[in-house]
Amino acid sequence: MPSKPYDPKEIEAKWQRRWEESGVFHAKQDFSLPPYYALIEFPYPSAAGLHVGHGRPYTGLDIVARKRRLQGYNVLYPIGWDAFGLPTENFAIKNHVHPELVTRNNIAHAKEQVQALGISYDWSREINTTDPSYYKWTQWIFLQMFKRGLAYKKEMAVNWCTSCKCVLANEEVVGGVCERCGHEVIRKTKSQWMLKITEYAQRLNDDLDGVDYIDRVKSQQRYWIGRSTGAQLRFATTAGDDLEIYTTRPDTLFGATYMVISPEHPLIDAWKERLANFAEVEEYRRAAQKKSDFERTEINKDKTGVRLQGVAAINPVNGAEIPVFLSDYVLISYGTGAIMAVPGHDTRDWEFAKAYGLPVVEVVVGGDVAKEAFTDCETGTMVNSGFLDGLTVDEAKKKITAWIAEKGIGAEKVNFRLRDWVFARQRYWGEPIPVVHCPHCGTVALPEDQLPLQLPMVENYEPTDTGESPLALLTDWVSTTCPQCGAPARRETDTMPQWAGSSWYFLRYCDPNNDAALASKEALEYWMPVNWYNGGMEHTTLHLLYSRFWHKFLYDIGVAPQSEPYAKRTSQGMILGEDGEKMSKSRGNVVNPDDIINAFGADTMRLYIMFIGDFEKTAAWNSASVKGCRRFLERVWGLTELLTPGEGYRPAFEGEFHRAIRKVSLDTEALKHNTAIAALMALLNGIYESGSITRGELKTFLLLLNPFAPHMTEELWEQLRFGGRVTDQSWPAYDEAKCTEQTIEIAVQVCGKLKGKLVIAADLPEAEVLALAKAEPKTAEAIAGKQMVKEFYIKGRLVNLVVK
């Protein structure tokens, strides 16, 4: 009988040690068992360590993992470290410590913090993206892409962070500044490694239909991929060349009164000789070139442009000669870099037309094009459109697209907003790109037997001012020979972006020590796809999209067994500071999990972070409320004082327990850990009211609570000599029939207003219930002398009598 007080410090250290020593949470190699793969996004080991927010997803899925193990599943719940990248490198430079050492220290600290929470990770499968035996396979995947033309080098304008001295992916530029450091991002033309994610755009979009992701993730990914259907068609010009455009509104072709091309459009140079105002055009192009994308967006609230003098386009439907403009509101990177402008039915074209005094023609009836563009496609009818007049927009689209095809000037076309992925960084702390530049053979892949291409240990890893990677300064490393012809050659000096290592890490967990493949076929077939993946919303258009792309590629080359890596995706809400603001060092509102664990214990910490509210919603930390969870655990600890013999449930509690088992079982699968805990609290209150608990009841209670508070439940189980350990037990079963109550309380309403209550047998026939309801004193008074219109009995809920 434990009469000593609840001491989480001692208990938690003891059980964490035992779990580690016994390896009880290691996924089993027995592939005949039913598998369950739960995954959280592996953390970035930053110098600041973890804050309480990290505990939310870790604990949330830990509860699922622990429960699934008790249910007999072979559970894989792993963790590792996404350790390459700029924060570590910047920290290293600032403090004059090598990034490798910084990484090692940060991991050691973060690992202690995670372990203090008592998460049931399989530490035998811990991985680290900076480990050569890991990035060997990151490089290997890159080479497979390179060999199939999906990794290519291209001279292009890129986002350049002026502070990090490094290119950024489009996804990493937020509001015109670097997502990571907040400094200005400008355009810079550089030769860059790219990955052809656009080749997978259609599948990345369509395959969302087959996976169980929360809606906001799906809709954000769909929006980012940006699939649109329209038509691509050629306008003849007075210069002889055709000008090709893309439009989603081919129906408005009769309303096209001018054309606009992007400043970077190649036809401008071809037309140089014909352009009377080429100097002015050049001036505009130079100005546009200098601006960052963000400035271009900002400044062009007011549209600017230059009319090309000397070239006009011909509208194919009516032969009208229309002017061609150059404006930076048209982007070279989307569609064909040129548009037909329909000011009557496109807001941007309308604004431009107003600014330059261009005619506005109404071709869809429904708005007032003199006041603003009418962009609705649902309701309008075509006018001023020759053979399209009188049709709906949809009908007109079909007819004109057929007409365009018939004339041989264009066809229906699908476009995507998604761009190829800029896959190189001019920094030190990343995976070296395993290729060699040979003056004779061009860019040559390193033979696979030379992987991993190790990142050289260097003294100086600071970014250069030339825009090259610091690796470029290592003459000995850079100088090599061509694997194909043996001639002197240079190594690629750019490294991979941080997103590389995380694009496939979930595969490595399946078989983390394999040296012959990224993971064995058997292991992948057994574990994949991930059953449940939880992570932050901020990764929706980055890591989550990138890793789906890599996985589809690996599927195509026969490495991955399915084309989608994650069967289910959820996302935790952010934990804000006590002041309701985002936790940050500068605000001084960061709550450190170590402090909470010291003061209350890990079980209380786990319970509170789950009890704080809806898992998916943002929640503010509240230190004052934590003690409620500690109190609950103290009361559970005190149950031993109420213990009476008996292995079964007492009759009065049988239903209570069956309902609690059902509630906790279902709520945890729905990630509603808060209401599961509330149900356990309510059950505990009932037990205290009754003054006792049987051994059988306490066993069930401890099993239900175990996923939430694993340390104290194990300790009680052991002290009470319940036999074995909780981790060896089975999750309690419930009987649906025993969940229903015999007698129930129902409400009696008159015209929807509550009048009284009735305690009746659950299966009492409707007629008898209605009779009892009418006899209920308050109700009888309310219906006296009135005419009964209708009577409702909602079984087990209420009676509503409608009178007049």
Place this chain on the structure above:
RNA sequence: GCGGCUAUGGCGGAACUGGCAGACGCGCUGGAUUUAGGUUCCAGUCCGAAAGGGUGCAGGUUCGAUUCCUGUUAGCCGCACCA
């Protein structure tokens, strides 16, 4: 501007498929224990004396609406000239 989400007591939050709004916890009030504070235990706690009224606001559908529909306000997140 576009896309998505949210709004419930003093606070965090519950509420199945349209069926008793406020479960559970914090806080607060009163009482018991204690020299006292803390802890623990008991009782109470949406507003209102009551009738009644209450889920951001205004309508609608319904016997019945926190839940469905229309409009509107406020806030959060994402995207931002994608033709």
